[in-house]
Amino acid sequence: MxxxxxxxxxxxxxxxxxxxxxxxxxxxxxxxxxxxxxxxxxxxxxxxxxxxxQLRREGGLMRIMALGAAFWLLILLGYLALDYLTR
Amino acid sequence: MADAAPSRQRDTTLMGMYLFLASEIMLFGGLFAVALALRLLHPQEVAAASRRLHYGIGAANTVVLLTSSLAVALAVAAAEMGKVKGTVVSLLAAAGLGLGFLALKAVEYGMEIREQLLPAFTPAEAFESPPAHLFMDLYLVATALHAVHVTVGVVLLAGLAWRVHRRSLALPRGAAGVEVVGLYWHLVDVIWVFLYPILYLVR
Missing domain, CATH: 1.20.58 (Methane Monooxygenase Hydroxylase; Chain G, domain 1)
Structure with missing residues (x-):
């Protein structure tokens, strides 16, 4: 349990x-x-x-692997929003 | 893990899966970027198009996928304890819920075809505005691509249940095999968790 x-x-x-x-x-x-x-x-x-x-039980390497993609995605979406919001 | 080797093998397997999942995130990320651009450029038209979607069905399907993720997490826990029956039952429950998701999605597509909302089944003039048409194109591409991922997941989960049942995947030694398929299924769930508000709840 x-x-x-x-x-x-x-x-x-x-x-x-x-x-x-x-x-x-x-x-x-x-x-x-x-x-x-x-x-x-x-x-x-x-x-x-x-x-x-189960990232809570993994080491730093696995957490970086998992969060890396989310980080790249934020860069993509961030620059895109920057473009459209500042025209 | 008694000795270092199996644990290192598990780490390698999981890292490979995470690398694949990262490529999946970038694939759907392009669609999220389109959604963001559409919404920033045409907030009113996109909100009007989103209001016509059946957000109740979307919410019901979110419940189905979240519950299937719970089933997969329970399967991984059972596999690590070497419980064959518990693993098989949980995996089959998750696969069944995946099928339920697909069935509900099919019903929803049918309703949208009748309501002249779904591109490819609806003439361009039927859409309220060109941005609404674009938004519905995005809706169809994103949900169809997601449904393909759910279908692959159902096959993987059912195949895994079969292998555990036949003991060709021995537990708890092969628990990492259950874990990697679980990671894929959870990511498909996470993608839906973002697709739901981005598509159905634009106000």
Whole structure:
């Protein structure tokens, strides 16, 4: 049970975050809506990566491997947004 | 891990998988970049197009995928404890939920075809605006590419369940094999976690 309990707790948290993002979409529009929905999605992704993909028990090398792609993606999206937002 | 060699082998296997997953993230990353550009350029039209999607079905499918990820995490835990039956049952549950996701997605596509929302089945004039048409193109490409990944995942999970059941993958020694397929499945889940708000919840 020691192994299973955190897995189920994370599942409950993920469902709660899904409820939160649907709820927020009914109330927010525009940039606040985008920021909140991406923030919640990132939190869900972090929970899945940390507990389900077991990065919490891996060493630094594996964590860098996993986070590297996310970092490259942020560079891509960051420069793209910079372009469109400063025209 | 009793000695160093199996642990090093596991690390190598996992690193190879992470490298593959990084290429997957870049593949979908291009689509996320398109979504961002569309939304920055045409916020009103994109929000109007997104409102026409069935966000309830999308949410239900999110629940299905999150639950299947739980099943895969339970399968990995069972595999590491050497529990054959628990591993097989969890893997089959995850594969079944993957099939459920695909079935629901097919129903949703059918509704969108009837509502004249899905490109390739809808004449260009039927869309509210050119940006709405572009957004629906993105919707179709992104969700179809994701569905292909789910289909591959279902085959991998079912094949793994078969190999564990037949003992051709011995547990707990072969647990890393369950782990790498699990990593792939979790990434497919994470991609959906981002696709859902980016496509269905633009307001």
């Amino acid at each position: 020691k192994v299973v309990a955190p897995l189920i707790a994370v599942w409950a948290a993920l469902l709660a975050l899904l409820g939160l993002t649907v709820g927020a979409s009914l109330m927010l529009t525009g940039t606040p809506s985008l920021v909140v929905s991406l923030g919640i999605a990132s939190a869900k992704a972090a929970l899945i990566a940390w507990v389900y993909m």
